[in-house]
Amino acid sequence: xxxxxQEPESRQAKAAKIAASPANYKVCEGCDSIxxxxxxxxxxxxxxxxxxxxxxxxxxxNALGSREQTSVTAGDLS
Ligand SMILES: [Zn+2]
Numbered sequence: 001x002x003x004x005x006q007e008p009e010s011r012q013a014k015a016a017k018i019a020a021s022p023a024n025y026k027v028c029e030g031c032d033s034i035x036x037x038x039x040x041x042x043x044x045x046x047x048x049x050x051x052x053x054x055x056x057x058x059x060x061x062n063a064l065g066s067r068e069q070t071s072v073t074a075g076d077l078s
Contacts, residue, residue: 015065022057
């Protein structure tokens, strides 16, 4: 965890950014996605239940940053 990511939008960089300001995000209770704090519905599963606690957001951000991509997004289907 000592090397800096080379791509500014890498998963790790994004996770670090989220973890640095957890108040701006919340975690979907349906699919564990991290969404913006202003989101009403989860863009992935359309759940409206979120966990906005900072510790949950940080925990989830760290999980995302430390493992390879686990979910398929539209961009991966090309
Ligand atoms: Zn969701």
